[in-house]
Amino acid sequence: MSRTIDPFTAVPKYFQLASILRQKIEDGEWAPRSPIPSERQLEVLYNISRTTIREAIDSLVQQGYLYREHGRGTFVSPQKLQKGWMDLTSFSEDLVKRGMKPGQIIRSLERVEPPPRVLQRLELPLGSTVYRIERVRLGDGTPIGLQTSYLALAPGQEITQQEMEATGSLYRILNEKFHIIPTEADETLEVTIATPEEAALLEVATGAPLLLNERLLFSQDRRPVEYVKILYRGDRYQYFVHLKR
Amino acid sequence: MSRTIDPFTAVPKYFQLASILRQKIEDGEWAPRSPIPSERQLEVLYNISRTTIREAIDSLVQQGYLYREHGRGTFVSPQKLQKGWMDLTSFSEDLVKRGMKPGQIIRSLERVEPPPRVLQRLELPLGSTVYRIERVRLGDGTPIGLQTSYLALAPGQEITQQEMEATGSLYRILNEKFHIIPTEADETLEVTIATPEEAALLEVATGAPLLLNERLLFSQDRRPVEYVKILYRGDRYQYFVHLKR
DNA sequence: TAATGTAACTGGTAGTGACCACATTACCAA
DNA sequence: TTGGTAATGTGGTCACTACCAGTTACATTA
Numbered sequence: 001m002s003r004t005i006d007p008f009t010a011v012p013k014y015f016q017l018a019s020i021l022r023q024k025i026e027d028g029e030w031a032p033r034s035p036i037p038s039e040r041q042l043e044v045l046y047n048i049s050r051t052t053i054r055e056a057i058d059s060l061v062q063q064g065y066l067y068r069e070h071g072r073g074t075f076v077s078p079q080k081l082q083k084g085w086m087d088l089t090s091f092s093e094d095l096v097k098r099g100m101k102p103g104q105i106i107r108s109l110e111r112v113e114p115p116p117r118v119l120q121r122l123e124l125p126l127g128s129t130v131y132r133i134e135r136v137r138l139g140d141g142t143p144i145g146l147q148t149s150y151l152a153l154a155p156g157q158e159i160t161q162q163e164m165e166a167t168g169s170l171y172r173i174l175n176e177k178f179h180i181i182p183t184e185a186d187e188t189l190e191v192t193i194a195t196p197e198e199a200a201l202l203e204v205a206t207g208a209p210l211l212l213n214e215r216l217l218f219s220q221d222r223r224p225v226e227y228v229k230i231l232y233r234g235d236r237y238q239y240f241v242h243l244k245r
Numbered sequence: 246m247s248r249t250i251d252p253f254t255a256v257p258k259y260f261q262l263a264s265i266l267r268q269k270i271e272d273g274e275w276a277p278r279s280p281i282p283s284e285r286q287l288e289v290l291y292n293i294s295r296t297t298i299r300e301a302i303d304s305l306v307q308q309g310y311l312y313r314e315h316g317r318g319t320f321v322s323p324q325k326l327q328k329g330w331m332d333l334t335s336f337s338e339d340l341v342k343r344g345m346k347p348g349q350i351i352r353s354l355e356r357v358e359p360p361p362r363v364l365q366r367l368e369l370p371l372g373s374t375v376y377r378i379e380r381v382r383l384g385d386g387t388p389i390g391l392q393t394s395y396l397a398l399a400p401g402q403e404i405t406q407q408e409m410e411a412t413g414s415l416y417r418i419l420n421e422k423f424h425i426i427p428t429e430a431d432e433t434l435e436v437t438i439a440t441p442e443e444a445a446l447l448e449v450a451t452g453a454p455l456l457l458n459e460r461l462l463f464s465q466d467r468r469p470v471e472y473v474k475i476l477y478r479g480d481r482y483q484y485f486v487h488l489k490r
Numbered sequence: 491t492a493a494t495g496t497a498a499c500t501g502g503t504a505g506t507g508a509c510c511a512c513a514t515t516a517c518c519a520a
Numbered sequence: 521t522t523g524g525t526a527a528t529g530t531g532g533t534c535a536c537t538a539c540c541a542g543t544t545a546c547a548t549t550a
Contacts, residue, residue: 013533035500038499040499048534051534052534054502055534064467067466068501069501069543070541071543072543073500074500075466078467184487184489185488186487186488190456190483191479191480209438211456221320222312222323234435235436238433238434238435239434239435241432241433242430242432243431243486257502259504280530283529283530295505296504313530314512315512315513315530315531319530
C-alpha cells in the first residue's frame with residue numbers, strides 16, 4: 001500500500017491521498033473520533049496543495065469515513081464496516097453476513113417480451129424485448145426468495161448461463177461486460193400472501209406472509225437498467241438498508 | 246426567487262448559484278438530458294470563478310439533479326421529483342404523496358428507562374433514560390402504523406406534547422430545538438404477525454401479517470440519535486426507499 | 491479568583507491561472 | 521467514400537493565494 005504520493009502516475013493525486021487516508025482509518029491507525037492531521041499539516045506532509053487535500057477529504061466525508069467540525073478539525077467516523085449499498089443489496093453478500101451459505105437455482109434465462117408494466121418502468125417502447133432471469137435464491141440450501149429480473153439490454157447484448165454461474169453476480173457482469181455501473185435505485189417493500197405456485201417454490205404454506213421487494217435500478221446517466229421483483233419468505237428474511245442523505 | 250448572485254449576503258456564492266440552477270431545473274426551464282451552460286460560460290454569466298461554479302455543480306450532482314460527462318458537458322437528470330430521503334422516510338410526507346390525509350394519536354410521551362437492547366443500540370450506558378414517544382399513525386383517519394421512538398436526549402432536553410402537535414414533525418423539533426441534523430440511518434424490514442394488542446390498535450385481526458420497520462438514526466458526527474420501531478398494517482402500507490451510492 | 495479578550499489554531503469560501511483528458515466536428519487526403 | 525487528423529470545446533486536476541468564520545487555550549485584567 002502506497003504511503004506516499006506518486007506525481008507521475010495517471011491516478012489523480014487526490015485519489016491517491018484518499019486511498020492512503022482510508023487505509024489508515026481501516027487499519028485502525030487513527031482511532032474513531034480522533035482528529036486527523038489538519039489540512040495545512042497534510043499540505044506539508046504530502047507536499048500537495050490544499051485544494052487537492054480538500055478534494056480527497058471531501059470524498060472520504062462523502063463516503064462516511066470522516067466528518068468535519070468547523071474550527072475544530074476533521075475526525076474519523078466510528079465505522080460500521082459497511083461497504084457500498086450495492087454490496088448490501090447483493091443477495092449473496094447479504095446472506096454471508098448473516099452466516100448462511102448463499103445459493104441459487106436459475107429457472108430461466110432468456111429474451112422475452114415482458115408485461116407492458118415492466119416496459120413502462122424501464123422506459124422502453126411497447127413491443128421491446130428484454131432479458132429475463134428467474135431464480136430461486138437459497139440460504140443454506142433451502143429456498144429464501146423468488147427473484148425475477150428484467151434487464152434493459154439491447155438485442156445482441158446477451159448473457160449466458162455459464163457467465164451467470166461463473167461470476168454469480170449479475171452486477172459484475174453488467175459492469176464488466178456492458179460497462180453499466182448502477183448508481184441509483186428505487187425500491188419498494190410490502191407484505192403479500194403466497195399463491196400456491198409461489199408457496200410450492202418457497203416451500204411454505206399457501207397464504208403464508210411474504211415480503212415483496214421491487215427494485216428499479218438506474219445507471220450513471222439515470223437510464224433504467226433493471227427491474228427486479230423478489231418474493232422473500234417472511235420467516236427467513238430481513239431486509240436491510242443504510243441510508244445517507 | 247434570486248436570479249443573480251448577491252456578493253454581500255452571508256449565504257455562500259456556491260450555494261446561491263446551486264439554488265438558482267436547481268430552480269431552473271425544477272421549473273423545467275432546462276429539459277431533462279439537455280446540457281446546462283458550460284462551466285466557462287457560467288463563469289461569465291454570473292461573474293463567479295470556476296472554482297465556485299464547480300462547487301455548486303458538484304453539490305447538485307451529489308443531490309442527483311445533474312450528471313457530468315467528461316468532454317461533453319453537464320446535463321439535467323431526468324428527475325423523479327423526489328426530495329431528500331428524510332422527507333420520504335417522514336411518515337406524513339409519505340402519505341401525502343399517496344393522496345391520503347396523515348394523522349396521529351400520541352399515546353404517550355415521557356422519559357423512561359428503556360429495554361437494555363434499546364440502550365445498546367443507542368450506545369448509552371445501562372441505566373440511562375431516554376425519551377419515548379408512542380404514536381398511532383393514521384391515514385385518512387384509520388390506523389396504518391404503530392410507532393415507538395426512543396430518543397437519546399440528555400436529561401433536561403425535553404419535548405412537550407404541544408411542540409409535537411404544533412410542528413407535527415419530530416425531525417423538525419430535533420433540528421430547530423436541539424440542532425441535531427440526522428444524516429444517516431440503518432433500517433431493517435421484516436414480516437411479523439399481529440399480537441392481540443397490536444391487532445386491536447391497528448384494527449386488524451390477530452395474526453394478520455404486518456410490516457415491521459426498525460430504524461436507527463445517526464446525527465452528523467455518527468452518534469445514534471433515535472431508535473424507532475414501526476409496525477405497519479400489511480394491507481395498507483408500502484415502504485419506499487431511494488438508494489444512491 | 492473569575493471574567494475576558496486575544497492569538498493561534500481549525501475548516502469554509504473564493505479567485506486566478508495552468509494544463510490534462512476526452513468528445514465532437516470539420517476538413518483534408520487517400 | 522473512407523479514414524485520419526487537427527482544432528475546439530467540454531469537464532478533470534492541481535497549485536498558489538487570500539481572507540472569512542468558528543473554536544480553544546492562555547495570558548491579561550478587573
